[in-house]
Amino acid sequence: xxxxxxxxxxxxxxxxxxxxxxxxxxxxxxxxxxxxxxxxxxxxxxxxxxxxxxxxxxxxxxxxxxxxxxxxxxxxxxxxxxxxxxxxxxxxxxxxxxxxxxxxxxxxxxxxxxxxxxxxxxxxxxxxxxxxxxxxxxxxxxxxxxxxxxxxxxxxxxxxxxxxxxxxxxxxxxxxxxxxxxxxxxxxxx
Numbered sequence: 001x002x003x004x005x006x007x008x009x010x011x012x013x014x015x016x017x018x019x020x021x022x023x024x025x026x027x028x029x030x031x032x033x034x035x036x037x038x039x040x041x042x043x044x045x046x047x048x049x050x051x052x053x054x055x056x057x058x059x060x061x062x063x064x065x066x067x068x069x070x071x072x073x074x075x076x077x078x079x080x081x082x083x084x085x086x087x088x089x090x091x092x093x094x095x096x097x098x099x100x101x102x103x104x105x106x107x108x109x110x111x112x113x114x115x116x117x118x119x120x121x122x123x124x125x126x127x128x129x130x131x132x133x134x135x136x137x138x139x140x141x142x143x144x145x146x147x148x149x150x151x152x153x154x155x156x157x158x159x160x161x162x163x164x165x166x167x168x169x170x171x172x173x174x175x176x177x178x179x180x181x182x183x184x185x186x187x188x189x190x
Contacts, residue, residue: 001020001021001022001023002021002022002023002024002025002052002054003016003021003023003024003025003031003041004024004025004026004029004030004031005025005030005031006030006031006032006041007031007032007041008031008032008040008041008044009032009038009040009041010038010039010040010041010043010044012041013032013040013041013043013044013045014044014048016044017044017048017051021051022050022051022052022153023045023051023052023053023054023080023153024041024042024045024051024052024053024054025054025082026054026055026056026061026082026084027042027045027046027053027054027055027062027070028042028055028061028062028066028070029056029061029062029084029117034046046069046070046073046074047073049074049075049078050078051078052078052079052080052149052153053070053074053078053079053080054080054081054082055067055070055079055080055081055082056082056083056084056120056122056127057081057122057127057130057131057134057135058108058120058121058122058126058127058130059130059134060108060109060117060120061084061117061120064134064135067134067135068134068135071135071137076141077144077148077149077152078149079145079149080145080146080149080150080153081124081127081128081131081142081145081146081150082127082150083120083122083123083124083127084119084120084122085119085120085121085122085123086098086103086105086110086118086119086120086121088103088105088110088121089120089121089122089123090123094106098112098118101113103118103119105121108121109121124146125172125174125178125179125180126178127146128142128143128145128146128174128178129142129177129178131145132178139178144161147160147161147162148161148162149161168186168187169184169186169187170184170185170186171183171184172184
């Protein structure tokens, strides 16, 4: 079970972890923030070495310095790249309807009519590229943060997230700039 969109205090978040919360959805976003006297849900997530943390590496949802703090705090394998992508990613239209509300992407930032963030315009290849460029993560580790570790997190690490015999052949071919050249899903070229 993952926690997200929470105003939980540090103590409440720790109680949640003790009760079975195994991770936090898009760390830092829509949750109580880390402060000196109130570590909050963010502090509980960063402190616990067994807790998974999804994070949006777009420079909008989380400042690059906060991204680096999360990377330094979490053990290798516990920080997962997530996009929180909305339907306009890869589509021609910059807007869509979400439960009667118009959501629009302007300059790569997705907002509702009130101006609040409403998901992201981030694709996974860009999240990987940003991790390499902004966080100094090597490409192989960034790829694991986008594939291997999420597969392990959801209990599918024995058949997804690696290129190895017996694993499902879900592959992305990228160039040196992490631009997608081709994809395969279950061995079939997309």
